[in-house]
Amino acid sequence: MLGAIGVVFGDIGTSPLYALKECFSPEHGIPFSTEATYGIISMLFWALILVVTVKYVAFVMRADNNGEGGVLSLMALALRSAAPGSGRARMFMMLGVFAACMLYGESVITPAISVLSAVEGLEVAAPGLNHYVIPITVTILTAIFLIQRFGTEAVGRLFGPITLLWFVSLGALGLLNIIKAPEILVSINPFYAYEFVTEHTLQAFIVMGSVVLVVTGVEALYLDMGHFGAKPVRLAWLFVVLPCLLLNYFGQGALLVTTPSAISNPFYLMVPEWALFPMVLLATCATVIASQAVISGAFSLTSQAIQLGLMPRMLIRHTSAAERGQIYIPIVNWTLLILVLITVVSFKKSENLAAAYGIAVTTTMLITTLLVSVVMRREWGWNPLLIIGLVIAFLVIDIAFWTANLIKLKDGGWFPLLLGSITFFLLMTWYRGRALLRARTLEDGIPLEPFIAALLAYPPHRVEGTAVFLTGNTESVPVSLLHNLKHNRVLHERVVFMSFVTRDIPYVSDLERLSLTELGSGVYILKADFGFKETPDVNQVMQLAQSQLDMPFELMDTSFFIARESVVPSKLPGMSMFRERIFAWMHQNGAKPSDFFHIPANRVVELGTKVEI
Structure with missing residues (x-):
């Protein structure tokens, strides 16, 4: 009182x-x-x-x-x-x-x-x-x-x-x-x-x-x-x-x-x-x-x-x-x-x-x-x-x-x-704007599971360590993975697609937070649920994965791949050009994902891509 x-x-x-x-x-x-x-x-x-x-x-x-x-x-x-x-x-x-x-x-x-x-x-x-x-x-x-x-x-x-x-x-x-x-x-x-x-x-x-x-x-x-x-x-x-x-x-x-x-x-x-x-x-x-x-x-x-x-x-x-x-x-x-x-x-x-x-x-x-x-x-x-x-x-x-x-x-x-x-x-x-951005990304997206199955059938050179690809949609292949394969032509020995999901409740207990799906050959989908009054934290997710899922993460052997979209206003159906320009400005000036999700700066690889809305 x-x-x-x-x-x-x-x-x-x-x-x-x-x-x-x-x-x-x-x-x-x-x-x-x-x-x-x-x-x-x-x-x-x-x-x-x-x-x-x-x-x-x-x-x-x-x-x-x-x-x-x-x-x-x-x-x-x-x-x-x-x-x-x-x-x-x-x-x-x-x-x-x-x-x-x-x-x-x-x-x-x-x-x-x-x-x-x-x-x-x-x-x-x-x-x-x-x-x-x-x-x-x-x-x-x-x-x-x-x-x-x-x-x-x-x-x-x-x-x-x-x-x-x-x-x-x-x-x-x-x-x-x-x-x-x-x-x-x-x-x-x-x-x-x-x-x-x-x-x-x-x-x-x-x-x-x-x-x-x-x-x-x-x-x-x-x-x-x-x-x-x-x-x-x-x-x-x-x-x-x-x-x-x-x-x-x-x-x-x-x-x-x-x-x-x-x-x-x-x-x-x-x-x-x-x-x-x-x-x-x-x-x-x-x-x-x-x-x-x-x-x-x-x-x-x-x-x-x-x-x-x-x-x-x-x-x-x-x-x-x-x-x-x-x-x-x-x-x-x-x-x-x-x-x-x-x-x-x-x-x-x-x-x-x-x-x-x-x-x-x-x-x-x-x-x-x-x-x-x-x-x-x-x-x-x-x-x-x-x-x-x-x-x-x-x-x-x-x-x-x-x-x-x-x-x-x-x-x-x-x-x-x-x-x-x-x-x-x-x-x-x-x-x-976010809805339009998701829609444009899904239009050009490649279904994740068939892609991984085909990739593992004829894998590129695999290197030591863990690659964590942050993605908002676990149904499609993250753009950051496609860029990594295109430019570096390697796949880490362990690949984790990490996604944060916001639920309509204020807090989620740690026991209910994580769900793991294995796609085979060291490839996983890791979903972390957070309430709308919580701030997602990659370090917290890694610690929980280690204690609950027996999935150890060595930070110095882990690289985080993030796609940094550059939004390009266009005359495509959606919003007026004025609102699209405002959205592009807001998107550009938002906090970096690495800062927001508390990812160590020296472990982050950002790969850029342009998206028209």
Whole structure:
């Protein structure tokens, strides 16, 4: 539970810094009154109960893929109910990929809005320091990204206690202010939300785009449950996080009832003067932790996308020998840093970023509802009437939040949509390009087993050692083997065709990882299965082959042959020339197979070939 509090709830736990303030933004045109305060606090309360507690904690978190959550895991579950290559499968995949792309947008906005809103506390504690808010924010964010390459295992041990202290402080501050105006507790009654909506229909619809800020980070409950298990995440939410958040929001509401002028920054103005600077410091620590969580989530998401064939290979470094899933991807880290800094400098204030934040969150929530409905029917076999009732209830809330945020497109909502759309375009271009590349390779391919049989009948000169040919398709002869025979005119005494297969589960046990087929005379097909949350490793496969299959590998006697394709855009049927050029650029700049699969550089032989698509 403590670990889950530190990692899972950092994002949703920093929402009190800006959520209520944004609800009463002057742009919404809400006439300030005690009744309006009751109405908005009631909306915040029921958003946390219905969206987080009922939808995610009670239902969505049941949709685990061998214990793992997240939108790509959910997509993999939904795809099991669709025939490969069918329109239904393409629709599920595109929904899952677009939701993942919106999470990338959230990974840019979360560090920016969280740290910025925390540092803005200086404007309350020491108004003379307001000119330093942007420089301090930029410095903190740069430091967060600079330390990523060292890993977060050691720092992660501090996350739980610090975030727990943050939540206890939220609850205590809220309780102190509730005591001064206990009448705010009547907002628990949904009638006040209903009354506010009926009396101020247009303003209530607009303010829904800000109410959703209280549930930002809800996807983290689902995405990160694989690290801690569903039960600790649920318990942490129900017994620590939810009570503290509710106390704080009701406390901010109580402050507004007694001191309406506090609307300029209700969070920091509810803090006693003597505790302002410590609270700014604690809030900054909490936002750093929240930022760290979404950055790690972006690394994890990228690793999954690479394994699922949605992104080109990238250099992935494992930062912990003891903990699975602790990874660092340099290109993702530096790209996020540049985008986050541009975001802070461009938007300048957390309230300007609020509009951008909501659209990313609500789009992902909406797609999650659609995909989980498929899993409810196809995987769980629930009663259709129950599914229809639940999904309609969830969709009503999701669509209300989503459409309310669409109004804010011109005020910043375009930003995550632009980021998500560009990422979606690149991912789908890569996915389609790889399919075309495989198709062109298969067209010119030679069936493997008949070829090997003919080759062994009249073998070329055989030399000592082992040749490992990495191939994505064990049905056809690898181009690297054909080039080796053509130019070197030799065959090693032992030949292994090694193929990596990504399954639709997060992890594969070592006992189920390898399968070996012998083609005779020292020629083998070795398949290694990996989950979509694992990174293939040639060294690991060789060690397992030695221990499980009694197939020893002497590294100094082993050569790895890899075909390095050069993609040539052409007017063949497939994609537009523009997309083909982008795919060719992505293919050329992807990580080398030798780096990605952790093959010793001095044992690799790369043989080039050109493929037109």
